[in-house]
Amino acid sequence: MPSLDEKGYVFWLALARVQGLGCVGCKKLADHFGDPRRAFSASAGELAQVQGLDREAIEGLLAFSEWEEARRELERITEAGARIVPFIASDYPARLRMIADPPPFLYIKGDMRDEDTRAVAVVGSRSASDYGIRITRDLCRDLASLGFTVVSGMARGIDGEAHEAALSAGGRTLAVLGCGVDVVYPPEHEKLYRRICQNGAVLSELPMETPPFSYNFPARNRLISGITLGVVVVEATEKSGSLITAGLALEQGREVFAVPGEAGASRSRGTHRLIRQGAKLVETVQDVIEEIAPQLLARAGVGQKDTPVLLPPDVSVDAKKIFALVAERPLQIDEVIETSGLSPAKVSEILLDLEIRGFLKQLPGKRFMAGR
């Protein structure tokens, strides 16, 4: 066993190299031992007590010897200005932890923030149409200005445009790569890659220097849907990888959205199929917000003190005040006016705006409450 690095990352890197372990085995070890260094010092008997760990994995752990490779990987990470975030770390994406096969750790270049839990994926064809590019720009700009982190795969076409639009709107964006976080692919996205690292992060579960092998892309796609509240597919041909992402999103219980196009347009055939299968048809960001608002509200715990936390940052102080009022109990507009001390015109305007954005709804008798 090697000397310890500061945070024991080398044990995570070693874990990933253990024969027969895999994501699910790593998760079991993490659940059982917490710190993976304990897994490496455990006896065969102790390892046998880890529920569901099979013999091959136990033997792989006991026989493990590739410490030098793990150590070298750690050096590569440091040199690239990246780091890893282990499954058990507090900054590991909370939603990703809940999928069936979360990576034992993520390679990250850039930084992840608490607000990145409010993430929506926008993905689509590498060969996007002008229409697809335009819609991607509008959606991502609006998502970013509502305070959502835009997640995509940094590919050509829709993906690249999604990151660009989020960045241009001053928002945050995460790129989940199908290669190592130190590999810039496609090469023409080098500048974009650097901007993403500065205003978000690039993530991967693949070792440093891994080239963009297409067989890794489906696994990568489960991460895109895994870290987000929902996935918007802007354009997709019938055989598009975006449809895989959408399928995985459904399995993970994420919302799936699809942008329509003209009948007969090959790049909309995949999105139309998704819509027929139940994906929500998206014209504007409003359609996305409406669908995910209940999740945001549930997470924020409507009725508790901290509800305004779910409102986007562009919401005024007055709007936050009003939202906090109707989050406590349904109120009539007169009550809102009286309690808030704001003018009737202002209150009407704010209520309408919040209702349109899907943050509150009107009940019979002109009463307003938080939620859809």
Next chain:
Amino acid sequence: MPSLDEKGYVFWLALARVQGLGCVGCKKLADHFGDPRRAFSASAGELAQVQGLDREAIEGLLAFSEWEEARRELERITEAGARIVPFIASDYPARLRMIADPPPFLYIKGDMRDEDTRAVAVVGSRSASDYGIRITRDLCRDLASLGFTVVSGMARGIDGEAHEAALSAGGRTLAVLGCGVDVVYPPEHEKLYRRICQNGAVLSELPMETPPFSYNFPARNRLISGITLGVVVVEATEKSGSLITAGLALEQGREVFAVPGEAGASRSRGTHRLIRQGAKLVETVQDVIEEIAPQLLARAGVGQKDTPVLLPPDVSVDAKKIFALVAERPLQIDEVIETSGLSPAKVSEILLDLEIRGFLKQLPGKRFMAGR
């Protein structure tokens, strides 16, 4: 009471003029008396026995005196080369008879045929886009060549194009008007109107010479959906009358289909709303056929001897033979080949074609059966 015209039509025309009766009252009388002349000769006591007929209607019937007007309406019908089809006549559209408020009779110019029960409505904006026009043409041409009668409202834009395309494909088409069947509106559709009368019919429930008052259009729309298996909305703005037709279609238990367009296109906003509300997204005629095939199969009584009746006329004799085989019981491809005496290549081709068109489906173990 006037002298009798040949078929007693004047009594139907009279019925429509009775104060306080309305469609539902007429239907009650027709159900009770059959021939409406018996309603006019019935006593107050006999009329009181008609279930659900209210006092105003009874008084209206007893006091009725507008025989001259009814007689004059009959003359107008004859002069225009039109006729009426009463609710109780065998050529009254069967599906229309089943809606909540069927007209007591239809004015018809042209002729209705048995095959017009296989009808699909295609409707949309008066101000259609080039895209809308193109899709309408493709859909209606394909519907017509599959043997479906195309129903629409003869309005400018999508409606007119729907009739044109059906006629050009050598198919049948019905125009349901919001004015009298002798009124050509819009005037530029005069030639179209005449062609429809020759290869289908124009229908209305409104008296002869009734101008196209827009307040009559919603009622007209219930007839468009009423006589069809389903309604395809090609383009619709958010306030389009086509959305009313779609709503009525749903109430009547008809299928509702909507063609998508680009996000942000005002003429697709209505169709997108329909899709979000559950209308089936339509790209090609196949999407329509898939959805209505079960109804056609149910009507044809799959498993009985006459099942091939539901296949479109363009289907080959061989295809009809094969369909008849798999309609009796699910068969493996080898059994189909053996029983039909056709070549394996031919059988494969036909099975695939019928499957794609939604007339049969594959079961596990490569067995084929009629239906979806």
